[in-house]
Amino acid sequence: MSSLPRHIVVAINPSAAFGKNSGAGEHTVSALRAAGYEVTELRAADFQLLTGQLHRALALTPDAVVVVGGDGMVSLAVNAVAQTSIPFAVVAAGTGNDLARGLGLPVGDVSAAIAHLIESLSREPMRIDLGRITSSDGSEVRWFASILSAGFDAIVNERANAMRWPKGKSRYTWALLRELVALKPVTYSLTVGEYTRHEDAMLISLANNSSMGGGMKVSPEASMCDGLLDVFVLRPLSRLRFLRLFPRVFAGTHITEPEVVIERCTQITLDAPGIVAYADGERVWALPVHVDIVPAAVRVFV
Secondary structure: OOOOOOOOEEEEEOOOOOHOOHHHHHHHHHHHHHOOOOOEEEOOOHHHHHHHHHHHHHOOOOOEEEEEEEEHHHHHHHHHHHHOOOOEEEEEEOOOHHHHHHHOOOOOOOOHHHHHHHHHHHHOEEEHHHHHHEEEOOOOOOEEEOOOEEEHHHHHHHHHHHOOOOOOOOHHHHHHHHHHHHHHOOEEEEEEEEEEEEEEEOOOOOEEOEEOOOOOOOOOOOOOOOOEEEEEEEOOOOOHHHHHHHHHHOOHHHHOOOHHHHHEEEEEEEEEOOOEEOOOOOEEEEEEEEEEEEEEEEEEEE
């Protein structure tokens, strides 16, 4: 029993009222304290301040970190605890919740998610791979648990993040429809090992997990435990063809279509003019990026 966590840091999404999940943070903290854990609760006005709070809290070497929110909070966690001995857990109370889906955690029911969290803390955490993003000059490093996207989907993310209405997953769909007018392929440079090729594509995603954007199964066979990145390429297609293909991504049946190519690698350098990368739904920086997979880079309670 001595190996089980006793002191837990709980970081709560500062930018969400959680909608129907109002009180998710308070309920999580209360449940952990009722279960006998020592809890340090972190709240801040924005992610930058919360990030600073979390790093200061980690200096006290807690036994675990719990984040309450969606994949943005997962991004906060993995960028704090990657390649450390501190495991993390997530209470899925956000919009996307794709890491939670990939791990088989409760999604859409915060009470169930909290109950599952309490139960999972009695087990050894699971090790999963992480994607590591390095800037072209090597000065910046970011980690992601699910998917890095670069292309039309990242442009849609840019618009969705700037929209105040509608709330929830439908905001992404509205942003997609707005950007569809300007849909056009981009010429990418992909370097795997010593081999570089150029590819005209609508988007390219690097997947460690199967889904993004709240359940879009971009690469349905991607695994967080295989030491590989799934490189998803959507080759040029018309707007009408895109609209016909898009709904199938939620079932993962799009991968049999001729415009879709999926290959696997351990590292890749990706470049294209004017394209910004997003990872776990969070803005990274403009391409180029070098991405490699780091096996068993973090421990997570499931």
